[in-house]
């Protein structure tokens with residue numbers, strides 16, 4: 001399959017940060033939908049406020065997530081990564097894209113990095129909505145916090161639904177729930193990530209190593225939760241020339257303890273909109289020393305990504321929106337996304353969402369997936 005333009009020559013951010021557009025999605029209006037779609041078309045990345053600004057009345061009813069819930073879920077993640085035994089991690093290791101992924105196992109940009117990413121992860125699929133049962137073996141740190149994790153998944157789904165409705169509004173679709181319906185019944189995956197602190201004697205070499213290699217996300221969109229004092233996310237600027245770092249907090253944000261949620265568009269939504277919404281290439285680096293805690297060694301980074309994906313059997317034909325249809329002639333033969341297993345438009349129109357995701361995952365996990373077959 002042909003692949004997208006390789007941004008290997010892009011210059012390092014040299015400390016340049018980007019102030020992404022920030023949206024308060026506690027109320028749904030067509031104007032907000034338009035603005036959100038404009039941001040997704042320009043950057044492919046935006047922020048949504050996870051909590052109300054106390055100076056704006058502080059009404060909590062329009063928010064699904066709050067600081068307390070997100071802190072609790074990060075605590076569970078930390079407990080798992082820091083305390084689970086090697087035996088336990090092995091017992092729930094990755095199978096069918098669910099479970100634990102150890103250091104260097106995944107390589108998001110294998111063409112650039114010989115060594116796999118400097119991270120470990122746990123992919124947790126949303127529980128079965130009818131039985132409430134998990135769809136995979138789960139470690140004890142998760143078992144003992146079952147309700148918190150179930151609640152978190154439900155709240156993330158509700159947040160994703162708000163964003164999908166706003167996108168439909170912004171795309172002037174008559175049926176505001178068109179996109180939401182295609183996501184019904186498809187389990188969202190949450191991915192807990194831990195980029196360990198680099199010890200003083202670490203052989204990490206920023207010239208050739210990376211925490212998460214350059215890639216675009218595979219599904220419809222991603223909700224990303226990050227922690228104060230743990231930067232490192234970079235996005236490729238729209239000109240494709242430079243990496244810009246995404247700060248944890250927007251300038252003048254009302255909170256310094258609960259960062260807004262990063263939302264980014266994935267390949268499938270980009271394809272579905274004839275490339276109108278951008279599936280932007282991003283990566284995670286070890287931040288330069290002054291930014292990484294107050295120590296002289298780069299500290300841990302924890303993040304949680306929620307991958308919002310359509311049902312596997314969806315055929316990826318462009319969605320019914322005037323704005324999308326207008327782009328039909330201008331969007332031909334281009335590759336969508338960046339990284340192993342990407343496809344151009346011609347190929348994608350013959351695939352279902354599930355087949356596309358499979359092709360991307362096979363390239364990311366390389367021999368690991370094939371050895372499980």
Ligand SMILES: O=C(O)CCC(=O)C(=O)O
Pocket residue numbers: 191193212217224226233282283284303304305
């Ligand atoms: O950890 C992060 O900030 C980003 C992770 C990411 O991009 C991914 O897992 O797709």
Ligand SMILES: [Fe+2]
Pocket residue numbers: 215216217222282
């Ligand atoms: Fe990503």
